[in-house]
Amino acid sequence: MRYLKEVVTLSYDETKCDGCRRCTEVCPHAVFVMNGKTALLTDRNKCIECGACQNNCESEAITVTAGVGCAAALIYGMITGNEPQCGCSTDDSQGGISCC
């Protein structure tokens, strides 16, 4: 299954890669694969911008505007002007809508 093409904010600077393999471990859609001693960005369109690779890339070779691909969260963010978020695991005082 695939979502919209050419929309994600993922970018990768191969020259900064130190070959730790972390990105290939954490990506749930196998967007990164090892090519010898550096990671290779394969299919950007599979990226869901969860941010796992960026978080675990110590050499800061990966940047992505991370978030959740959740309509309820984004609509909430649009209406309130806050960060997109759903009601899950937030205090009632912070509002949000219940979902995931």
Place this chain on the structure above:
Amino acid sequence: MLPSGPAALLPPWITGTVQTSVGNVNRIATTWDVNDRRGQIKARISDRFRMAYTVKPGLFAVGNPTAESPVLLSANYKLSFDILRRELAGIDAWVLVLETQGINVWCAAGKGTFGTDEIIRQIRSAGLEKLVKHHKIISPQLGAPGIKSHLVKKTTGFRIKFGPVEARDIRRYLDSGEKVTPEMRRVTFDIKARTVLVPMELSMVMGKSWMVVLGFLMFFGLMPQGILFNQIYAAGLPALLLFLAAVLTGAGLTPILLPWIPFRSFTVKGFLLGLLPVGFVHYLTAFYVTPFDNLFLLGASYLVFPALSGYLAFNFTGCSTFTSPSGVTKELTILLKVYAVLLLIAIVLLICYKLQIWGIL
């Protein structure tokens, strides 16, 4: 007030304690009892139940763990925790439950509650470095969006190992010397995974649908003489059935049939399926007298109900495993523009319909 005494306070899935250098640690069952099974079903239907379905965070023992046994991370959503412990029969391990406020691992990682700070806090409060000799913790792979593993290592000395996505692969992972195969790394979303989410989707919509019912009764009943029951019955009831059908196609059928419906946009998928019930009613007008013989009402129905179905399908992006926030934002931006036009046309058609029924047009 909770009943007093330690026995009354312990949940039934705690089967005893293990004595360790850091004190007594509760041992957990690796089987489910009636309450666990019932809880799983309720957590998939009732949002209120689900949001309160938690376990107390902290350290637990499975089997007879030692200083060499692996440490597994979990969320304090009871269903997540239950699914993990059920996979650990016959295994000796430590389970460290993080405070994720009752949210599953992936969603909590997206928010950062299943994350670096909470892991560091729980490692310290459990006294993990005194408990185990090795310095590693196994996290579900989907915890990674919340974890900066190098920071955990720097702060606590513990190395985060990312295990498989699914708890069902834990045994194979541990047996193979903590090796993850490419399949264990990949998140999937098969028909079973999609279908179990449908009851919750439906119950969330139906919880708000009394407003729609009320609106329909008002709209169809409203006549120059006042609100008439026979109008509600003749036109309102069939329209309510179409509403119900739109909820079923948008929040039920579209999620289930997701990969087989053309187009990538969830809204378009839902809209397409939402056309079917209206088309069916249109077909029936050839043989029966229905309120949809009125072309204004039929036209409005062709817009409103598929649009509702499309919107509900769009909401399923939050449940799906392959949508990006950038993609959902793009879809939302287009949806708002198109829906504004659709709604405007529908409102004009509905006004024309009412005027005709009232004998004005």
